[in-house]
Amino acid sequence: MIEEAMLLLTDACDRYPADTDLLMYRAVLGYRTGKGEHPDEAIFPSEAHRQLVMGHAAMRRRAIDAAIGHFKAAQPDLPSPDLCRNLALMHMCALDFNEARVELRAALEIERRARQAKQQSMNESQSLYGQLLDEYRLDGNMAAEIRSALSGIPDVDVGSVLDIARNNPDSTLAAVILLIKMRQAGMLDAGQARRSLSRIPRRICQFWADGEPGDELKRYTDSWIALNPGYAYALLTSEDGARFLAAGDFRPEVSAAFRAAREPAVKADILRLAYLSQNGGFYADIDDRCVKSLEHVRASGATFFGYQEDIGSLANNILGVIPGHPVIGWALDRAVEAVLRGDGDMPWLSTGPGLLSRAFAYWLAHAEGTLAETLSTVLIPDYPASFEHFSIHCFASYKITPQHWGRRMFG
Numbered sequence: 001m002i003e004e005a006m007l008l009l010t011d012a013c014d015r016y017p018a019d020t021d022l023l024m025y026r027a028v029l030g031y032r033t034g035k036g037e038h039p040d041e042a043i044f045p046s047e048a049h050r051q052l053v054m055g056h057a058a059m060r061r062r063a064i065d066a067a068i069g070h071f072k073a074a075q076p077d078l079p080s081p082d083l084c085r086n087l088a089l090m091h092m093c094a095l096d097f098n099e100a101r102v103e104l105r106a107a108l109e110i111e112r113r114a115r116q117a118k119q120q121s122m123n124e125s126q127s128l129y130g131q132l133l134d135e136y137r138l139d140g141n142m143a144a145e146i147r148s149a150l151s152g153i154p155d156v157d158v159g160s161v162l163d164i165a166r167n168n169p170d171s172t173l174a175a176v177i178l179l180i181k182m183r184q185a186g187m188l189d190a191g192q193a194r195r196s197l198s199r200i201p202r203r204i205c206q207f208w209a210d211g212e213p214g215d216e217l218k219r220y221t222d223s224w225i226a227l228n229p230g231y232a233y234a235l236l237t238s239e240d241g242a243r244f245l246a247a248g249d250f251r252p253e254v255s256a257a258f259r260a261a262r263e264p265a266v267k268a269d270i271l272r273l274a275y276l277s278q279n280g281g282f283y284a285d286i287d288d289r290c291v292k293s294l295e296h297v298r299a300s301g302a303t304f305f306g307y308q309e310d311i312g313s314l315a316n317n318i319l320g321v322i323p324g325h326p327v328i329g330w331a332l333d334r335a336v337e338a339v340l341r342g343d344g345d346m347p348w349l350s351t352g353p354g355l356l357s358r359a360f361a362y363w364l365a366h367a368e369g370t371l372a373e374t375l376s377t378v379l380i381p382d383y384p385a386s387f388e389h390f391s392i393h394c395f396a397s398y399k400i401t402p403q404h405w406g407r408r409m410f411g
Helices: 002-015 020-032 047-060 064-074 081-093 097-110 112-117 128-138 140-150 158-167 172-184 215-226 238-247 252-260 264-279 295-299 326-341 353-366 371-375 405-410
Strands: 203-207 232-236 281-284 318-321
Touching: 002 020, 047 064, 047 081, 064 081, 081 097, 081 128, 097 112, 097 128, 128 140, 128 172, 140 158, 140 172, 158 172, 158 353, 172 353, 203 215, 203 264, 215 232, 232 238, 238 252, 238 264, 252 264, 252 326, 264 281, 264 318, 264 326, 318 326, 326 353, 353 371
Parallel strands: 203 232, 203 281
Antiparallel strands: 281 318
């Protein structure tokens, strides 16, 4: 998929060499996926374009301060909503919430006319980043504690943030900053897992709430079957999920939470955790496409497989684990509690990646043995590196309808 996109963009750039947008798309895609030239070697229409690509390169390395500097240098000549939102994300990672708010508002101002024409909100909180920023700002004391723990320390100090996460298991901010610091320290890089036969079972599960997913999504689901021959495959509906939970070794509350969940995305979150907890194997969202056999994961010896999002959190749309993994069990218990309490948080926080990040941090903080020993059982590529294995969040028409939770929540 990445190679095909690069070939198409290269051909388009050759045909239209004066189109700076095409040049930028190729440069950003290439560098963010490790498939392109280094910014110092590439040719750009202007210094601002070079700074923008260098900002994306710094984001890929989790070099937060450098990314902010490059994006700021590009912003006067190349203002765009995406650049503002990337700056907002980097400021959130740097625990500078005021500047993050400024950049989210700047993105909305650039979009004002288009958003008003579509009757979309101009409230910066009505977005994933805005909701996450609100959550982080509520955790102001936690942010101050992390800043204090890291102040004056030239190197990445994972231990201090791990202690904070241990003492604050319900803090998404502490969990995400821990994951970012671990990436910066090279502790989550691919290849850390033991090279032995994995115990992750050869099975794949996906979820589509009602009926058949249709040809548009079938090409994605077919990719998991085609590239993983010999794997058991299950595509579960809401009815299938209810039967699975009723027949499985689960507390009655799990079935109750599944029934009570109004959003299909929340049902998917509960079912994926329950399925993986009992059976192990791999789970992939319906809009994800497999591009490489999952045997590479099993060959790593990992007992937990996922990837890290741009936000710094641990994604939950593609997971692979052994049965009974403690991260999955902890997350399942908290997801069930959140649904049955009627929590008003967005699914990302209450049952999705935010929750999974907290579960992972809790496991690290309370695992027996050293941190290095615990991490030797996981395989968590960074977001750009994940493109080698799968294409995530692929186009699907249901995402632009109220059927998608993000559309219902943010418009």
